[in-house]
Amino acid sequence: MTSNSEKESKKVTIKICLGSSCHLKGAYEMTRRLKEMFEDDPNVVLAGSLCMNNCANGVILEIDGKTVSKVTLDNLEEVVKKKIRDTQKRLVDGNETE
Ligand code: FES
Incomplete structure (x- = not known):
């Protein structure tokens, strides 16, 4: 059984x-x-x-504390989905280092 705090920790924040x-x-x-x-x-x-x-490299996103630079309307979906997949895999595997 998964506790609420474990479920909570698998959330990914995009700033x-x-x-x-x-x-x-x-x-x-x-x-x-x-x-x-x-x-x-x-x-x-x-x-x-x-x-x-980091204005020169904008648009800047932060996905689970990691900075992603040079995001454009053209690459947004691809970049975000890849980063989220990587982050969720890391969280599920319990491996916090990259
Ligand atoms: S406006 Fe400065 S990093 Fe986005």
């Missing part, structure tokens, strides 16, 4: 930078797409962030 530079590079539209992608997935939590101090 998207909503600072002005990332906003100009499409962060608002990315946020809309991420909401659509994960609205029915209880294991993914979406959050916004102030500038993540």
